[in-house]
Amino acid sequence: MDERPEAPAAEPVRTSVAGVPEGRTTVPELPGWLVPRPRLAERVSRGVLGPLTVVVGPVGAGKSALATEWLHTGRAPGPVACVRCEGREERPDVFWPRVLSALCDAGVDLTECADVPVNELLVARLAVQLALCGTPVVLVLDDFQPEQGSPVAEGVASLLKHAAPVLRLVVLSRRDPPLHLHRYRLAGELTELRTADLAFTDAETAALLAQHGLDIARNVVRALRRRTAGWAAGIRLAAMSMQGQRDPDRFIARFAGDDEAIVTYLVEEVLDAQSAEMRRLLLTTSVLEQVNAELATAVAGADAGRHFALLVRQNSFLQPLGQGWFRCHRMFADVLQVRLQHELPGSVAAAHRRAAAWLAEHGFLATAVGHALAADDRPYASRLVVEQLGIGQLLGLTATRLPDMPTPWIPAESRTDDPEPVLVAAAIRHPDADAGAGQLAEAARLIDRLPETEPDRVLRCRLTHAVIRMAGQRSRDPAAARAAAVEARALSARLPAHLLAERPEIKALTLFVLGRSETRAGDLKAAESLLTGGLKAAGATGNEALRRGCLVELALLEAVRGRFRAAGEFAALATRPPLPAWTARDGSHATLAVVRAWVALARAEPDLARGELARARTALHTLADPFTAGVAVLVGRLVNLAEQGVSEVHETLLGTTGPWLPPALRQPVVRACAASLGASASGATAHHRDPGAVLDPAAVSVERLTAREGDVLGRLSQMMTTEEIAEDLYLSVNTVKTHLKSVYRKLAVTRRSAAVRRARELQLL
Known part of the structure; x- marks a missing residue:
């Protein structure tokens, strides 16, 4: 290809194919190694019925193979012109002659474009010529990645706009092409196939492996597809490496982004093409499972973070998760982590610590602890657990758990004056009461030695200590568990309400222990209130x-x-x-x-x-x-x-x-x-005993409840407040109160709990 600077605008361009490499404009042959994907080819066929179809995916995702397959289906609505572009280095004096040549080879009459210079006039003349065609014309641009606002990008956008409805553009790219996609998306004129759509299915994976003579069990095929996230190039490289392997199951279990073939391919195709700032951003943020702009800036620094938006636009290995969050393709992330260890080994632990700090501050405790452990900083991980009141997650009191903690948590050769690592060590071993008791005693001693200038830290340490005791003693020693629950309740009252609202597991455990204790002490009314509150909190925490x-x-x-x-x-x-x-x-x-x-x-x-x-x-x-x-x-x-x-x-x-x-x-x-x-x-329920005993509904005359009163009563049994009932039934609070009064009168009670109890006895619920 001619690498000279851009030609002067006045230089005419002929429609002749002279000087244009033939392979850049001809329809490629259908290769024998291509895995048929009719489900995707059908989507392209439907897409070319409209003005714009984009196929966006990372390198090796099968974009060009899909286009080739579709071209040989014969489903195009008219002549098809194919152009292989130069990626980001697109020059108008090279690009537009290729487009004209491809269109001429497809049989489109462009005599009016002869001798027209490569400038806005050429694009306008081409749009007019295409608009005069009697049938739709499909233009396929492979590896089309010009920069936003570049002459090529603006020219193609203008051509698409003014050659409608004849021109049907199909764009294959590693990133979103700069063609005002949002406009076509809003108008319903855009067909999109992205990374998730291009991912191979189990059947397609098996077909690809069969091309390499590999007949593998279905569960092994599924494991490979999951490990590669359906990435076509990754599956192909794995198949090449698997040939001759005696144990494919074991190979797939070990196959990851540190495979030499994968590393070489992605480094050459993707990483080496990045600028120094973009490369550093990619490498540093590879330690993250998910990333957004703020987290990227916190981990990679302000200079690198400023490139995050550009990184998202240019790199289809970053898959959007919604609300500004992205996840890097698994195998590419593995490659980046390998390169990070090689290129910036001293920055890995620091990146994990910065990630832990940001994630903890924004409420992602489990992930933050995982990064602290990845940095091999157990004291910091302990501090995060106690500071964020995450001890319930460590004790199994929540649906979400903290990462597995290494044991022993405190190495034998180390000493600490901080209570947090000792508290976490006790929580890890809390099923073992004898071993945990010594650590709890040591933690209590260290808490007493904390400086008075850190009252909030002391408060959180003491509450954590009480929660561990409750969890460990609630079945072994009810009296000790009750004492810990009383202490936890008093300590919780000194913390901000919003903080405890985020940790309902502490409230649930405390109320359960206290309620259980009150039942056994004989205060049934107090027990009922405590256990009801504990039930609600346990539901909130899962x-x-x-x-x-x-x-x-x-x-x-x-x-x-x-x-x-x-x-x-x-x-x-x-x-x-x-x-x-x-x-x-x-x-x-x-x-x-x-x-x-x-x-x-x-x-x-x-x-x-x-x-x-x-x-x-x-x-x-x-x-x-x-x-x-x-x-x-x-x-x-x-x-x-x-x-x-x-x-x-x-x-x-x-x-x-x-x-x-x-x-x-x-x-x-x-x-x-x-x-x-x-x-x-x-053999039946007695009628004559205490009103609190079981009643026979047939023996009790109760005025019939209306349908709406029944609705209110049902929600009352679910322990909903008056306001919650009103919101759920789309009623005013006053209307709900009126219904409640009527329910109380008909059931001959004066309180909510009595109404629910009476309704259950009468089988109204």
């Missing part, structure tokens, strides 16, 4: 184990009150999926079995009750719970009495119950025993 624990404790609370229908409902909710696996440290397993046994007795199903009691005894053998064990013994006695036909509770029944039953619970438990025996003896 912790199904804590949610189940709160439901089981609420079921136990209702059983102790003698409200067996409500107890059964809570027990049923506790067994609805998604269900976490029971663990040896989860005391809820035994409690749930005891509740279900008592409910079965109240339903006159003694055999079922005995089966549940057997399950409870097995669980209690693994993890002791005196209160649950006491209730289990009591229910066992009730089952014996029911089978003997006894329907009334004798005063001696609770005479030997033991210390598990506090005085405040004796009367509720007596009523509950009477209710369950009476129901079991009669």
Whole structure:
């Protein structure tokens, strides 16, 4: 190609093909190695029915192969002209003669363009000539990457605009072509195929491997496609490397961006073409899973960060995720990380630390900790966990988890005066109470030695300490867990409300431990309030184990009150999926079995009750719970009495119950025993006992609720506030209050909880 400076505008250009390399303007042959992709060729066929089709993807994504396949389908609406461009180095004096030659070779009459200089006049004359054609004309521009605002870019945009509707332009590029795509997109006149569309499917991957004589199991093909993210060049290079391999499964498991063929290909095709600033930006940000402009600036520096927008426009290996975030193609990121270690080895740890700082500040704690660990900075990772109150994520109290922490967390040869690493070490080992106890004691000593000038740090360390104790002792030592929960609640009150709102797992655990403790102490009203709040917080944090624990404790609370229908409902909710696996440290397993046994007795199903009691005894053998064990013994006695036909509770029944039953619970438990025996003896629900016991709906006359009152009542049972009910039903708050008053009157109650309870007893919910 002629590499001279751009020719003067006055120099005429002939439509002759002389001086234009033939391979640059002819339709390429259909190669034997091409993998047919009819699904994509069909999209191109539909695209050329409109003015503009763009195929944008990274190097090696199969753009040119797709165009070649489509050209040989015979689906073009008219003559087709093909031009292979020069990428970013496009010159008008080279580009436009190629376009004219390609169009002439396709049979388009361009006699009016003869002897016209390469300037705006040529583009205008060409647009007129094309507009006069009787049939559509397709122009395919391969590797079209001129700079925004360049003469070539402006000329093609003008040609497309003024040659409509005859000209159908197909552009293949590694980046968005500067052709005002947004205008065509808004008008519905743009067809786009991008990196995700060009990714190979499992079937196409298998076809490519078969070309290399590789007959591989379907699961291995899928693994390769996932590892390469469907990148055609990566699959082809892997296939070439796999030939002769005895163990393809093992090869694919190890195949990544550090493969020599992959590194060489991408460095030569992509990385070496970047400017020094762009190269540094690509290398430095390769440590990130996802990146946006602010994070790129924080990690790579302000100078490099200023090039981020240009990088996004020019590099199709960066795939948009939405809201300004991008992810680098997996294999290209691997290559960049290999080159980063080679070219800038001293900057890797620093880049990870800067990423950790920015991510932690913006609420991405798990990712931030991962970067701190990648920088091999465990003290900083510990500081982030404690400072951000992320201990719940480390303890498994949330749906999202922190990265796996190396053990031992504190190397034996190191010493620290900071409590944060010791707290994290204790949290990592919290299932091992003996090992964690020593570290918690050491952490408490170090917290006491923190300077008074850092009150916020002291507060967060103490709260973290309390949360670890709660998590570790909630099943082993309820009294110690309750003391930690009381402390955590007091410490939480001193923190900003918005901060704790972001960590509902701390509230959920605290309320669960306190609610469970209040039930066993006999304050059922306080327990109900605490457990209800804990249930809401557990739902917000996605912790199904804590949610189940709160439901089981609420079921136990209702059983102790003698409200067996409500107890059964809570027990049923506790067994609805998604269900976490029971663990040896989860005391809820035994409690749930005891509740279900008592409910079965109240339903006159003694055999079922005995089966549940057997399950409870097995669980209690693994993890002791005196209160649950006491209730289990009591229910066992009730089952014996029911089978003997006894329907009334004798005063001696609770005479030997033991210390598990506090005085405040004796009367509720007596009523509950009477209710369950009476129901079991009669085979139906008793009508004559305490209003809190199970009621027979047929024996109670209740004025019928309206449909809207039923809607309000249903949302009331979901613990929604008046404002939330109003918003959900599109009503005013005053209207909701009016419906509530009517519901209370019809159910003969005065409070929300009583209304829900009464409605459950009457089977209105």
